[in-house]
Amino acid sequence: MRRKRPRGEPDVFLPPLSGPNPLAPRRPPRKKRPAGRPLRVAAAAALVVLLIAAAVLVFRPFGPGREIVPAVDSAESLQPAEPGPTTVEEVILPGETLSEILGNEGLSPAQIDALVRQVRPVFNLARIVSGRTVKMTFAPSGELLSLDYPIDESQFLLVTRTGEGYAAEKKAYAYETRPVYVHGVIDEHLYGAVLAGGEKAGLAIELEQIFGWDIDFYAGLRTGDAFRVLVEKKYLDGRFQRYGDILAAEFWNDGRRIEACRFDYEEGGSLKSGYFHPDGRSLRKEFLKSPLQSYRITSRFSSRRLHPVRKVFRAHYGVDYAAPVGTPVFATADGRVEEAGWKGGAGRMIRLSHKNGYETIYMHLSTILVRAGQRVEGGQRIGKVGSSGESTGPHLDYRIKRFGSYLNPLSAKFMPVAPLPARWLPDFQKRAAALRVVLGAPLRITGSFR
Structure with missing residues (x-):
């Protein structure tokens, strides 16, 4: 079976040291045995042998045609187990190509070219992104059996070996979605408050996008401002992966309270979504407060x-x-x-x-x-x-x-965009009322709000 050289190992042959290795840990010196001990040990060993022989004669007497045959394992049990497939995971380095990764794993240029050509109708393997992890499974012969690459947050590429080459398909991640209550108080900035609550910076970005039409998150925050959020979290195999939609949120900024409820609706034959005040007014304005998030x-x-x-x-x-x-x-x-x-x-x-x-x-x-x-x-x-x-x-x-x-960008006043269409207002208000109750009593959060 081929040995995979770990990345970073130098291509230098180091000959074995002759004689004892001076760097190896030394065995502690043995104690000298006292004189006369070999005779006592030999006598004890002989007594043990006699007792074992007596036990065999008592419990396994010889009979006609019967002989004692030492037990020997079958030839099959002595055969070493055949090696199975090997799975390797590699984090893609900046500037690294899939050809380089597969080449390091022992695939020939012809094999790599065939793989890339057969997968290209589904996904171009030349567009892999650094920082992501590619997972490969090899047969004991070194043949590539499968390849798994994350395309984005919602889907991954799965390549499998078939009799005629390779088959590729895009598959959706089977996320588990859980609604979670998050709250925080501003000390210096929104990011610090979110991180202090054990959450990721991505949640702060989402909040800025929702409330950025009314709040300048760099110059407009005050110590003591607060927020609370009902947000979906996406889990894969029990591990948190990313945030989903923010279902409802409240932000207290400089003495004013701003509420936002997400609502999905159909208009003009297409599905739309947005964040609205409880009365149906959109949180979006004609313009954001600032073109930068930090300045x-x-x-x-x-x-x-x-x-x-x-x-x-x-x-x-x-x-x-x-x-x-x-x-x-x-x-x-x-x-x-x-x-x-x-x-x-x-x-x-x-x-x-x-x-x-x-x-x-x-x-x-x-x-x-x-x-x-x-x-x-x-x-x-x-x-x-x-x-x-x-x-x-x-x-x-x-x-x-x-x-x-x-x-003047700092003093210009801008109007909100169009409110929620009137025909959707009753449905939205029912949903908004339920979300506001849950947001005010987070211990009641169960199930899904879709």
């Missing part, structure tokens, strides 16, 4: 500001949000990408058009993640903070225009 304001909207590069006084029609290079930038509203590229002193810039005559501009980016003509949703990641163009440090210059005139 520091370094320059505000002003009609006269000393330009940091040109050293002249001129109007600054936006807000500068300082943040590290690579910080995600989010579209603040649904819209269409009108421009995405280099724009002189603005550096890498994105300009979006929105309904009701609005436009938003995102300047000095390091990376652009959208293209001209593309439709985007509010809260969608469109770029990354940088320092391109006329800039003295990494930041985002964010601007809003309506019908050609600039607005």
Whole structure:
């Protein structure tokens, strides 16, 4: 059976040491036996042999034609067990390909090429993602019997050996969903409160997406603000994997209470979902409070500001949000990408058009993640903070225009989007009432709320 060289083991042959290994642990010195002990041991051994012989004669007497035959195991029982399949799990390293992983496990280039070609109609194995774990099962001969790769949070790729090659299929994970009550109090920021409650940072991101239309989670939180949430948790083989939907949530911010209940409904032949106040008003507004989730304001909207590069006084029609290079930038509203590229002193810039005559501009980016003509949703990641163009440090210059005139992003007031359609309001209010009761009495949580 082939030996798999562990990753990282050097391809160097080290000859065995001659003589005793000086690094091996030394056996403690034996005690000297006292004189005369061999005779006593020999006598005792002889007595034991006589007793055993007597016992055999008493309990197993010889009879006619009977002989004592020592018991011997059958030839089959002495045969070593045949080796079974071997399962190997590998975490994909940055820049590593599946061909490299399979090659390290002993597959030839021809075998790997055949596997990739046969699986490609279902999934392109060249698109594996680093950090994920690929699971492989090999026969004792070294033949690949199966391969398991997680495509995303909801499905995985299963490749199995068949008589004619390999068969591939995408399979859904069999998650167990449990509704769970979570609550917390803000000390410094939302992430700290969520982590202090034993939860993952992903829950804080979900809360920011729901309440970000009303709360600036960087500059608008206060010590003592609080939240409570009814959220679905997804488990696989009894282990937590990820969060599902937030079913209902409440947030107390600076003395005001904001409620949110999730509701799925049909409109225009398609299934939609959203978060609504108990009276059916949507939590979504025309624009998010901020295009970043973490920042520091370094320059505000002003009609006269000393330009940091040109050293002249001129109007600054936006807000500068300082943040590290690579910080995600989010579209603040649904819209269409009108421009995405280099724009002189603005550096890498994105300009979006929105309904009701609005436009938003995102300047000095390091990376652009959208293209001209593309439709985007509010809260969608469109770029990354940088320092391109006329800039003295990494930041985002964010601007809003309506019908050609600039607005102050920090003081502009925006309207909510359309409320829940009236025909769905009775069903929603019943569901919202039940969720609010459960949220207020978490010990009653049982079963599913779907």
